[in-house]
Amino acid sequence: MRKKIIAGNWKMNKTPAQAIELIKELKPLVADARVDVVFAVPAIDIIPAVKETAGSGIDIGAQNMFYMESGAYTGEVSPEMLTDAGVKYVIIGHSERREYFAETDETVNKKVIKAFEHNLIPIVCCGETLEQREQKIAVDWIRKQVKIAFFNVEKEDAKRAVIAYEPIWAIGTGKTATTAQAQEICSKIRECIAEIYDAQTASSIRIQYGGSVNAGNAAELFAQPDIDGGLVGGASLKADFAKIVNYNK
Ligand code: PEP
Numbered sequence: 001m002r003k004k005i006i007a008g009n010w011k012m013n014k015t016p017a018q019a020i021e022l023i024k025e026l027k028p029l030v031a032d033a034r035v036d037v038v039f040a041v042p043a044i045d046i047i048p049a050v051k052e053t054a055g056s057g058i059d060i061g062a063q064n065m066f067y068m069e070s071g072a073y074t075g076e077v078s079p080e081m082l083t084d085a086g087v088k089y090v091i092i093g094h095s096e097r098r099e100y101f102a103e104t105d106e107t108v109n110k111k112v113i114k115a116f117e118h119n120l121i122p123i124v125c126c127g128e129t130l131e132q133r134e135q136k137i138a139v140d141w142i143r144k145q146v147k148i149a150f151f152n153v154e155k156e157d158a159k160r161a162v163i164a165y166e167p168i169w170a171i172g173t174g175k176t177a178t179t180a181q182a183q184e185i186c187s188k189i190r191e192c193i194a195e196i197y198d199a200q201t202a203s204s205i206r207i208q209y210g211g212s213v214n215a216g217n218a219a220e221l222f223a224q225p226d227i228d229g230g231l232v233g234g235a236s237l238k239a240d241f242a243k244i245v246n247y248n249k
Pocket of ligand 1: 009166170171174210212213232233235
């Protein structure tokens with residue numbers, strides 16, 4: 001049985017002092033969660049966030065990392081820096097990184113491989129634009145994203161990965177995919193993993209839905225057989241996040 005995982009993607013929000021304040025507010029509210037809880041915070045907030053969440057059961061995630069070990073890559077953060085700071089998860093290939101920072105399926109693949117080399121668990125993002133959905137090419141597009149992201153990734157690593165299905169048209173727009181739409185794509189992603197590896201890997205991997213998840217729609221989305229939790233943007237910055245985390249209580 002897969003344990004659900006609900007991750008907050010704080011994006012470029014919260015200074016270190018504000019991060020501590022938000023964690024202090026949320027920590028008691030998610031203390032008895034029946035799901036894995038992750039706060040994916042800005043790089044500058046990682047160290048205070050790890051300190052503030054110690055012993056709470058909350059894991060800290062990064063929102064990105066580079067695929068090289070170290071060197072002349074001004075502005076980048078390495079996987080070793082993340083593990084040394086106490087990070088467990090790293091979001092890879094968020095659509096905002098693809099759109100504003102030229103992230104490609106190929107760089108996503110390099111980062112996924114590198115994350116596993118350092119024992120970090122990647123939350124690999126995929127998702128279609130509204131245009132692609134209207135053209136009925138969403139499934140093909142997402143299958144391509146997933147196949148490239150997992151190219152040369154070992155089966156035992158893939159089993160521990162998290163995939164976040166995030167339709168771009170639903171991110172930060174208040175437009176959530178219908179439960180049926182989200183379930184359909186998540187099941188196609190699982191099928192794709194079964195084709196790449198096998199049925200056992202497909203049934204181990206966790207697949208989140210992301211895109212305007214809120215306290216009102218979380219329970220229905222997460223009750224779907226192939227949706228193993230959510231990647232939550234806007235609603236992760238307020239107390240409402242605790243309601244999402246506690247959707248099954
Ligand atoms: C996200 O950024 O991953 C996201 C899903 O954002 P939102 O919940 O705000 O749509």
